[in-house]
Amino acid sequence: xxxxxPDDRLDAEIRLSLAxxxxxxxTSAPSLDDMSRRLSHRTGVHxxxxxxxxxxxxxxxxLLTAAxxxxxxxxxxxxxxxxxxxxxxxxxxxxxxxxxxxxxxIAVGSWFHLIDPxxxxxxxxxxxxDCWLGDADWSPDGSTLAFVRTYAxxxxxxxxxxxxxxxxxxxxxxxxxxxSIEHPSWSPDGHAIVLETMIGMxxxxxLVIVHPAGGSTTIPKGSLRAVGYPSWTPDGRxxxxxxxxxxxxxxxxxxxGTDMRIIREFPTGAPGPAALSPDGRSIAYLQxxxxxxxxxxxxxxxxxxxxxWLIDVSRTGDPPRLLWQRKNCCxxxxxxxxxxxxxxxxxxxxxxxxxxxxxxxxxxxxxxxVNVTTGDSxxxxxxxxxxxxxxxxx
Amino acid sequence: xSITTQDExxxxxSIAEAGIEEFVAVHYDRLIxxxxxxxxxxxDSADAVQSGLEQAWRKRHTLRDETRLKPWLDRxxxxxxxxxxxxxGSLLGQLxxxxxxVDWIEPIVDERPQLDLRQALRRAILDLSADQRAVVVLHxxxxxxxxxxxxxxxxxxxxIRSRLRLARTHLRDSxxxxxx
Numbered sequence: 033x034x035x036x037x038p039d040d041r042l043d044a045e046i047r048l049s050l051a052x053x054x055x056x057x058x059t060s061a062p063s064l065d066d067m068s069r070r071l072s073h074r075t076g077v078h079x080x081x082x083x084x085x086x087x088x089x090x091x092x093x094x095l096l097t098a099a100x101x102x103x104x105x106x107x108x109x110x111x112x113x114x115x116x117x118x119x120x121x122x123x124x125x126x127x128x129x130x131x132x133x134x135x136x137x138i139a140v141g142s143w144f145h146l147i148d149p150x151x152x153x154x155x156x157x158x159x160x161x162d163c164w165l166g167d168a169d170w171s172p173d174g175s176t177l178a179f180v181r182t183y184a185x186x187x188x189x190x191x192x193x194x195x196x197x198x199x200x201x202x203x204x205x206x207x208x209x210x211x212s213i214e215h216p217s218w219s220p221d222g223h224a225i226v227l228e229t230m231i232g233m234x235x236x237x238x239l240v241i242v243h244p245a246g247g248s249t250t251i252p253k254g255s256l257r258a259v260g261y262p263s264w265t266p267d268g269r270x271x272x273x274x275x276x277x278x279x280x281x282x283x284x285x286x287x288x289g290t291d292m293r294i295i296r297e298f299p300t301g302a303p304g305p306a307a308l309s310p311d312g313r314s315i316a317y318l319q320x321x322x323x324x325x326x327x328x329x330x331x332x333x334x335x336x337x338x339x340x341w342l343i344d345v346s347r348t349g350d351p352p353r354l355l356w357q358r359k360n361c362c363x364x365x366x367x368x369x370x371x372x373x374x375x376x377x378x379x380x381x382x383x384x385x386x387x388x389x390x391x392x393x394x395x396x397x398x399x400x401x402v403n404v405t406t407g408d409s410x411x412x413x414x415x416x417x418x419x420x421x422x423x424x425x426x
Numbered sequence: 427x428s429i430t431t432q433d434e435x436x437x438x439x440s441i442a443e444a445g446i447e448e449f450v451a452v453h454y455d456r457l458i459x460x461x462x463x464x465x466x467x468x469x470d471s472a473d474a475v476q477s478g479l480e481q482a483w484r485k486r487h488t489l490r491d492e493t494r495l496k497p498w499l500d501r502x503x504x505x506x507x508x509x510x511x512x513x514x515g516s517l518l519g520q521l522x523x524x525x526x527x528v529d530w531i532e533p534i535v536d537e538r539p540q541l542d543l544r545q546a547l548r549r550a551i552l553d554l555s556a557d558q559r560a561v562v563v564l565h566x567x568x569x570x571x572x573x574x575x576x577x578x579x580x581x582x583x584x585x586i587r588s589r590l591r592l593a594r595t596h597l598r599d600s601x602x603x604x605x606x
Contacts (some may be wrong), residue, residue, distance in 0.1 A: 043566055049547040050463070050567040057471075171502060236553035 038158060137188055149378060149401050152412035167215055167368075167419040170237050172222045176244075178203070179414075180213045180227075187211035190227065204242045215305065215419060216242075217263040224260040224287075226251075226270055239272060241287055252289040261305040266312045271295075273306060282315060282343075296348050305369065305419075308345075309376045309404075315343040316355070316370040316379050326393040338383055340370060340402055356402045360382050368399075371420050377404055378421040380412075437497070457503045463563045464507035466552050471507060478506035500568070501578040504560050508579070511556035543601055550600035558593040561586055 145321035168179035181191045181202075190213055193200035206213055206229050216227040225242045237258045239251040251270065253259050260323040265271055269284045274292070278297040285292040295315065304318035321337050337359050368382025379402045399412040399420055454475065461471035461478070502584065512593050560579055564570045567588075572590070576583045 034459070039594060046551070046562065046594075046597060047566050049544060049551055050563060052544075053463055053548055053551065054459050054567060057459040057468070139571060173447055 068271060087172070101303065147399065147412050149373065149380070149412070150410075152399075152410070167213075169216050169218055169419065169421045170423045171218045172220055172424060177421075177423075178216045178218060178225050180216060188213040190216055190225065192244065204240075205254065206240075206249055213260055215263070219264050220266055220268060226264065226287075228260050228262055230260075239270065249287075251285070251287065253293060254289065254292075263307055265308055266310070271306065271308050271315075282317070295345065296343055296352075307370050307372055307379075309372050311376055313345055314404075315345060317341055317343070317352075318370060318381060339378065340381060341405075355379075355404065355407045356400075358400075368419050371422055372404075373422050374424050378402065379404060380422065382418070382420060453499055456482040457499065460500065460563065461503055461567070463511075463551075463567075464504060464560045465511045466559075472506055472508050474507040474510040475503055477510075478503040482572060497570070497578060498572065500564070500570075501580075504564065505580065506576060508560055510558045543604060545598060546604035548601055550597045553600070554593050555598060558589045558596070561589040562593050 073237070098368075168177055170177055175194055177193050177195075179191055179193065179200075181189050185209060187206045188211060189205040190203045191200045192203050195335055203225075208229070208231055210231055212230045213231060214228045215323070216225050218225055223243065223245075225244065227240055227242065228237060229240055230237045237260055237261050238253065239262045240248055241247045241251065251259075255276070256274050257277055258276070261271045262272045265284055269286060271282070271284050274281045274283045279297060280303055281297040282295040283292055284295065284301070306315050306317035308315055317340075319339050319341060321339060337357055339354050340356040342355050344350060352416050370379045370381050372379055379401065381400050383398050383400050400409050401412055402409045457475045457478065458468075458471055461474040462468055465471040465474055470490065478499075551562065554562065557579075561575055564575045565577060565579055570578060572586050573582060576586045580588070581589075
């Protein structure tokens with residue numbers, strides 16, 4: 033091997049060496065019990081080997097001091113549910129955590145945060161012991177949170193929790209195998225919750241109305257291939273995304289699936305979640321578009337831009353208005369939101385994008401609050417890819 | 427509910443369909459090899475893969491195009507491995523690392539004169555920084571293009587080219603030194 037060899041020959045030698053290293057690097061997959069145990073013991077900073085260095089004692093003291101300091105000033109570490117009964121509506125968001133769960137090998141979910149929409153700050157007031165969750169939504173009076181609790185390896189369930197209560201309650205379980213629950217949404221009168229069930233990944237979807245007093249109804253979807261992203265219109269109809277054989281459309285229908293009315297069609301492309309403004313005049317939705325590959329710093333799939341778009345319901349023939357956009361974004365738009373503030377002036381979304389400037393580089397998922405009038409946005413902090421939810425002032 | 431506009435032929439590998447147990451079984455071996463090459467340490471790589479899989483499972487709803495599952499996973503794992511490796515090399519990491527739990531030492535045989543060039547190359551690869559090693563593994567072993575590597579590790583294309591260039595220079599120098 034000649035050290036002055038050209039790049040292609042050097043690369044060939046490197047490939048052979050890498051293949052040898054690759055072959056020697058394998059190991060068998062651990063059991064889920066092992067993984068669960070390791071998760072429960074993971075410090076988040078380090079796994080120790082052998083006997084700690086004496087300097088560890090000093091380092092631990094420093095770490096403990098720092099941890100207390102962070103706890104006092106409010107760190108970004110996962111925290112329990114916080115409830116702020118203040119005069120300003122707050123946004124419910126989540127941050128990731130994974131914990132071993134008694135009923136399954138691993139429960140994957142998040143902690144709640146209640147966040148001041150103007151500053152991003154949060155304060156602790158209470159704790160929900162069972163809130164490892166997916167999407168969530170507050171009841172119209174702000175008294176009850178409905179949230180999806182996810183279980184690895186089994187179907188999701190819808191739970192409710194009231195601030196101050198010791199325990200959350202299981203309200204409804206999707207009895208079908210491999211069933212995910214997404215986008216629970218309280219009706220304006222607080223008597224029902226509409227949600228989406230999905231079997232596997234896009235195999236079959238349905239919209240289901242769950243009554244907190246008991247019972248549930250699956251809404252007939254007729255000839256539609258799929259349905260998704262349900263919410264309510266102010267007059268009690270269901271706003272949802274309909275997927276016929278081709279394309280997609282925003283539509284409304286009665287709670288029994290009758291009287292379907294198309295609001296806007298998307299013959300191509302895949303719009304993300306949509307939400308109707310509190311006054312029922314605008315629909316906000318997220319959509320990812322792919323930009324030209326020629327732009328600098330863009331991957332081979334083209335530049336992805338996450339856009340927040342608005343449609344005037346009374347003028348659905350007009351082109352949508354782009355309110356806010358983030359470049360170099362995520363693979364898909366179905367991340368979180370949009371969620372209108374109760375007064376209709378702000379929209380909260382979860383935006384994902386690679387963050388090469390962070391140290392170390394990684395993806396960033398942020399809760400972003402967008403001003404509906406100006407399009408100005410405020411990043412309120414890290415969040416999980418679930419629906420943010422505004423809590424009305426109780 | 428979300429949809430994908432692209433080919434769904436990768437459905438058998440889908441995260442939601444498989445469930446986490448099958449998901450781990452299918453992908454663990456490849457990912458642990460990738461992480462080990464970046465981290466150099468099997469325990470660290472197990473940590474990186476575990477935290478990466480945990481992250482992947484948690485973010486599974488964000489993957490709307492199933493045909494992108496493999497690069498999506500590779501991106502999460504390689505970044506987790508780089509993070510683990512950097513953390514290990516930090517001052518705090520070294521402080522926390524602790525002493526070996528054995529109190530005897532194997533006699534060390536100087537293998538240097540017996541090293542062939544391929545062995546030297548393997549050692550030199552492991553001497554690269556985690557950032558450089560990740561780029562070398564992704565580009566030269568897993569076959570990702572420079573643009574794809576840039577997307578995976580979250581760095582500009584020119585940075586990736588620079589890391590490749592520096593890695594090649596280092597590996598060449600190592601070979602030259604071995605031949606002396």
